[in-house]
Amino acid sequence: MIRRQRLAAGLGALLAALAAGLAFPAAAVADETTALAPKVDLVIDVSGSMRAKDMDGQSRMSAAKQAFNEVLDATPEEVQLGIRTLGATYPGDDRKTGCKDTAQLYPVGPLNRAEAKAAVATLTPTGWTPIGPALLKAADDLEGGEGSKRIVLISDGEDTCAPLDPCEVAREIAAKGIGLTIDTLGLVPNAKMRLQLSCIAEATGGTYTSVEHTDELTDRVNQLVDRAADPVVTPVAVEGASECAKAPALKSGLYTDREEFGQERWYRVDVKPGQELRAAVSVAADRAVSPDYGVLLRAVTVHGREIVRGEAAGTGRTDVISTGLRYPKAESDDEDAPAETVCLQVTHSFAGAAGVKATPGLPLELTVDVVDGPSDAGDVASFGLGRGWWLLGALIVAGFLGGLVWGWLSRWRVAVWRTN
Amino acid sequence: MRITRVLSMALIALGLAAGPAAADSSPSASPSGDSGAPTEAGTSFRTATEIEQGQTATASGSTGDYLYWSFPADTGQRPTVKATVKLPKAPSAGQKWQIDVYDGLRRRQACQYGAQTRTAAAGASSVELSCTLRTVRSWSEPWADDPLPGTYYLRLTVLNLAQDDLGLPVGAEVRVDSKDIGGKAAVDGSLAKPLVPGIAVTDPGEDDDKPGKAVLSAIDPDDGWSSGWWTDRWVWTGLGGVLAALAGIGGYALTRGSGRPSRVPPGA
Numbered sequence: 311m312i313r314r315q316r317l318a319a320g321l322g323a324l325l326a327a328l329a330a331g332l333a334f335p336a337a338a339v340a341d342e343t344t345a346l347a348p349k350v351d352l353v354i355d356v357s358g359s360m361r362a363k364d365m366d367g368q369s370r371m372s373a374a375k376q377a378f379n380e381v382l383d384a385t386p387e388e389v390q391l392g393i394r395t396l397g398a399t400y401p402g403d404d405r406k407t408g409c410k411d412t413a414q415l416y417p418v419g420p421l422n423r424a425e426a427k428a429a430v431a432t433l434t435p436t437g438w439t440p441i442g443p444a445l446l447k448a449a450d451d452l453e454g455g456e457g458s459k460r461i462v463l464i465s466d467g468e469d470t471c472a473p474l475d476p477c478e479v480a481r482e483i484a485a486k487g488i489g490l491t492i493d494t495l496g497l498v499p500n501a502k503m504r505l506q507l508s509c510i511a512e513a514t515g516g517t518y519t520s521v522e523h524t525d526e527l528t529d530r531v532n533q534l535v536d537r538a539a540d541p542v543v544t545p546v547a548v549e550g551a552s553e554c555a556k557a558p559a560l561k562s563g564l565y566t567d568r569e570e571f572g573q574e575r576w577y578r579v580d581v582k583p584g585q586e587l588r589a590a591v592s593v594a595a596d597r598a599v600s601p602d603y604g605v606l607l608r609a610v611t612v613h614g615r616e617i618v619r620g621e622a623a624g625t626g627r628t629d630v631i632s633t634g635l636r637y638p639k640a641e642s643d644d645e646d647a648p649a650e651t652v653c654l655q656v657t658h659s660f661a662g663a664a665g666v667k668a669t670p671g672l673p674l675e676l677t678v679d680v681v682d683g684p685s686d687a688g689d690v691a692s693f694g695l696g697r698g699w700w701l702l703g704a705l706i707v708a709g710f711l712g713g714l715v716w717g718w719l720s721r722w723r724v725a726v727w728r729t730n
Numbered sequence: 731m732r733i734t735r736v737l738s739m740a741l742i743a744l745g746l747a748a749g750p751a752a753a754d755s756s757p758s759a760s761p762s763g764d765s766g767a768p769t770e771a772g773t774s775f776r777t778a779t780e781i782e783q784g785q786t787a788t789a790s791g792s793t794g795d796y797l798y799w800s801f802p803a804d805t806g807q808r809p810t811v812k813a814t815v816k817l818p819k820a821p822s823a824g825q826k827w828q829i830d831v832y833d834g835l836r837r838r839q840a841c842q843y844g845a846q847t848r849t850a851a852a853g854a855s856s857v858e859l860s861c862t863l864r865t866v867r868s869w870s871e872p873w874a875d876d877p878l879p880g881t882y883y884l885r886l887t888v889l890n891l892a893q894d895d896l897g898l899p900v901g902a903e904v905r906v907d908s909k910d911i912g913g914k915a916a917v918d919g920s921l922a923k924p925l926v927p928g929i930a931v932t933d934p935g936e937d938d939d940k941p942g943k944a945v946l947s948a949i950d951p952d953d954g955w956s957s958g959w960w961t962d963r964w965v966w967t968g969l970g971g972v973l974a975a976l977a978g979i980g981g982y983a984l985t986r987g988s989g990r991p992s993r994v995p996p997g998a
Contacts, residue, residue, distance in 0.1 A: 496897060504896055508794065515774060519792040520897030533770070533790070541944035542777050543928065562930035564776075564946060590836040590927065592775060618872050622838055626828070626889040629796040632775070634835025636872045675775075677836075677946065679930035687869050687919030695963035697913050702970050709974030713981025721985055 348457040348538040349390045349418050351448045352378070352531070355465035355497075357397035360435035362466070362498070366524050370466050370497050371435050377527040378430045382423050384532050386539045392418030392451055393426065396444035396465075397437035408438035409471035418451050439467050442474040445510070449483045449490060459490040460516075460538040462531060466497035468506045477509040478667065481596060484514040485568060485670035487547045492516045493534050495527065513596045515629065515673070545675060550575030554612060554653035562680050568671035569593060575656040579678055580649040583642035588679040590634035591620075591656050593672050598663035605631045608655040617652065623659075630675075631658065638683040771797035771886075771902065775836060775927075778883055780949055783809070786905045793821075793898045797886045802949045804879045804924075805868040805956050806915055807908035810844070813886050815857040816901035822892035823852040829859045830887070834880035834925030834947070839863050847889065859886075865911045868958045869919030879956070880925025881949040916961035924955050 354374060365373040378393075385391050393416040400411040415433075416426045445461065452459045469476045480492055493516040494507035508518040517534075521527045545566035551557040557576035569575050581587045591607045604623035610616050620633035639650055660672060688694065771789035772778040778798035781787045791797055803809045813829050828847040831839045844860035863877055870876035886902055888895075923929050928946030 499897065501893060504893065508896055517773060517792055517795045518897045519899075526899060529790070530792075536770070537773070537777070540777065543944045543946050545776075562928075564928065586922065588835060588925070588930075590834075592836055620835070620837060620875075624838075626826075627887065627891075629774070629887075632832065632836035632838075634833075634837050636835065638872060677927050679928065681930050682922035684869055684921045685919055687917060689918045692868070692913070692916035692918050692958075692961045692963055694918065695916075695961065695967045696970065697916075697963045697966040701966060702973060705970035705974040706977040709977035710981040712974075713978035713983075714985055715981075716978070717982040717985025 345455050346457045346541075347388055347390050347455060348460070348540075349392070349452045349455060350460045350462060350535055350538045351392045351394055351418055351451050352381075353394045353396060353444050353448050353461055353463045354378075354415075354433070355397060355439055355441075355463075355467065356395045356433050356435055357437055357439045357467060357470075358401075358435050359439075359467050360497075364498055365522065365527075368524070369435075371433065373524040373527060374464060374497070375430055375433065376524055377531060379427055380528045381531045381535060382421070382426050382430075385421055385423075385535055389421070389535060389539050390419050391421045391426070391535070392416055393429065394444060394448050394451060395433065396440050398433060400437045402437075405438075405471070409440045409474075410443060411437050412440055412444040412447050414447075414451060438470050439465065440471045441465060441469040441506075441510075442471060442476040442479040445476060445479050445483060445492065449486070449488070452490065453488070456544060458538055458540075458542050458544070459488060460534065461490065461492045462534050463492060463494045463507070463510065464497065464527070464531070465494070465503070465507065468503040477506060477513055480510040480513040481667075481670065484596065484673065487566065489544050490514060493518075495519045495521050495530060497521050497527070509598075512629075515594060515596065548577070548676075550577050550656065550674075552576065554578060554610065554655075557653060559651075560654075560676075560678050562678055565676040565678065567674045567676065569656065569658060569674045570671035571660060571662055571668050573657075573671060575674065577654045577656075577676065577678075579652050579654060579680065581637065581639045581652050581680060582649040583639050583647045584683045586636060586638040586681050586683045587652055588634065588636050588677075588681065589620075589654055590632065590677040592630040592632035592675045593656075593658040593660065594630045594675070595628055595660060596673055597666050599666070600661040600663060601625055601627070603628070603631055603661070604659040605633050606655075606657045606659075607633050607635055609635055609637050610653045610655060612651050612653060631660075634677075638686075641683070768799075771799055774798060775832075775883055776946065778947075780947070781904070781906065782952065783807075783906045783908055786903060789902045789904075791900055791902065792896075793817075793825075793888055793891060793900045794896045795887075795900075797902055799884045799886075799904055800881050800947060800949060801884065801906045802880070802924075802951045803863075803866050803877065803882050803906075803908060804951055805866055805920075805958055806911050806961075808863060808865045808911050809882065809906055809908040810860065810862045811884055812905050812907075813859045813884075814903040815850075815859070815886070816903070817850065817855055817857070817898075818901070819898050820853040820855070821850050821895050821898075825850040825891045825895060826889040827857045827859060828887055828889045829861055830885045831861055831863060832883040832885065833875075833877060834882070834927055836883070836927075837875050839875075839877055839882070865915040867915060867917050868956075869917055869921060878921060878925045880921075881927060881947045913962035913966065916963055920958040 360371040363369045395415050396412045416429045448461045492514040494511045496507045499520045511518040545564040548565045554576045557578045559578045602625050607620040618635050620635035622633040767785045768779045768787045778800040826849045841861035844862045846861045850857045866877045926947050
């Protein structure tokens with residue numbers, strides 16, 4: 311009997327070891343550093359307008375070159391940095407050719423500072439401003455790996471290659487789910503360009519900066535490259551269903567999805583008795599939306615009864631609206647009690663501004679944590695303990711009265727005993 | 731007999747004096763040095779920069795950025811978040827700034843008082859914002875959104891602005907301090923784990939500070955999360971018990987008169 315148990319235990323251990331080996335292959339550990347390396351693609355506008363001499367007395371191009379040199383010196387070791395140009399080669403007037411003019415100046419990979427600097431030095435302001443195509447190509451440059459990805463776009467004019475709207479391009483890139491952020495910097499901006507560049511940044515959760523001095527440019531690009539180097543949790547893409555029955559089952563973790571205007575998203579989570587489900591959801595406004603909005607997260611049983619909800623509403627400019635909920639499932643006396651399937655429903659009440667595309671949906675981020683349940687309160691106060699002068703007064707009076715009664719009682723008993 | 735009475739009176743007096751002293755002890759977050767305070771801010775919940783209470787964190791950004799920090803708050807604390815926005819270039823009229831505080835479940839937390847939203851005066855060089863949260867409790871019903879121990883997020887943002895101001899450089903300085911409310915807010919019940927996002931997937935034995943390892947929130951107060959066991963209610967209740975006992979002795983003694991009656995012969 312004992313031997314059989316040992317054998318079973320041994321087999322179990324072997325299986326566990328095998329499973330662990332499958333889950334974390336040795337190769338994955340070795341490649342982890344390269345696979346997780348953050349990637350940054352600097353996209354620089356080399357269009358003719360970069361000749362303008364309005365940045366601290368020098369031309370925009372030489373300001374950008376100077377900034378790039380300093381950024382290349384300060385780039386952290388682990389960051390894989392590449393440089394892409396737009397409008398660098400074709401000086402002619404043919405729109406079609408001009409709008410395809412984007413080239414990889416330095417490939418995304420381990421950085422050789424000297425080579426990269428030499429490549430930057432060759433740049434001369436030349437052609438058109440094809441921002442949309444450049445962004446598409448830059449997204450391709452960054453493909454592969456699981457680290458954070460960032461495009462830093464430096465431009466001094468709006469896109470000259472309509473009808474491909476760079477803002478739509480950015481949204482599509484973000485919707486591919488490769489966790490890419492685009493930060494934009496406008497050199498000596500005008501109103502139209504500011505609008506376009508901030509729209510690109512907004513579409514991917516990036517930032518927009520106006521730059522009028524060389525040192526501002528250097529500082530900002532350095533800051534953005536450093537931000538890319540910060541390790542960050544990459545969410546797992548899921549696709550929520552339109553009803554609970556078809557919803558994907560989630561475990562603890564961070565998930566991302568897309569939700570269109572007026573859509574419902576359903577997910578399911580299994581919660582065992584004595585466990586607590588914590589869910590938080592954020593819906594990002596990645597396009598122009600009406601200034602009043604809300605989000606609702608409901609935990610519903612499979613039979614459609616609402617257990618608990620989290621709701622939030624807001625007004626004004628925002629990047630996300632978020633809410634969360636907690637659902638502690640009570641302990642069960644039965645040890646084999648089955649886990650309860652909790653359906654999570656996410657809806658948002660963003661409304662697109664006039665002329666805004668509805669697809670792809672707004673980015674949604676869902677955090678699920680299933681932890682041990684809380685020890686519930688049996689009383690309002692901690693352990694039912696008391697506090698304050700009234701408590702002391704009441705206890706003193708009660709004690710005093712108790713003492714008096716006890717004293718009288720014992721006197722009376724002595725008296726009775728004496729008489730007997 | 732007299733000695734005991736004097737002694738007991740002294741004890742009562744001492745107890746009365748010690749009670750409030752113990753109750754009102756409010757060691758607020760010790761202002762630690764600002765060496766090593768973060769000089770950057772995150773731009774989303776996931777990338778929020780972690781700060782400690784009592785630390786003055788700074789950041790630079792562009793007008794229109796959403797800047798995020800996160801800090802730990804534990805049971806019994808009432809955090810106050812203060813932010814100063816520095817505007818190197820005078821803004822156009824009507825620029826409105828706001829701080830929002832979210833808990834570990836990304837639920838917006840109400841401010842009891844403080845100027846959470848403020849409009850910058852035309853040509854102003856800074857805007858001061860502040861928000862005092864409710865007291866963090868050790869437990870609340872799932873249907874309430876009372877503050878619970880765990881991670882708190884702070885978001886600083888410009889709520890509306892003139893288009894010309896978008897992208898202009900801006901500096902920010904934030905600081906979180908908290909008042910210890912103590913036993914007044916000690917409620918029963920406790921969470922199994924603090925409200926820290928991603929805590930279910932973070933291996934507790936692992937060193938969170940290990941570089942390269944990304945976690946949603948590595949927030950951990952310097953001296954760990956409180957166990958929720960200690961509250962000054964123990965002192966009050968214990969003291970109450972002692973006083974009641976003394977009062978009981980006093981009451982008993984009253985009914986017995988002052989010691990042995992003199993007329994009783996010795997040895998009786």
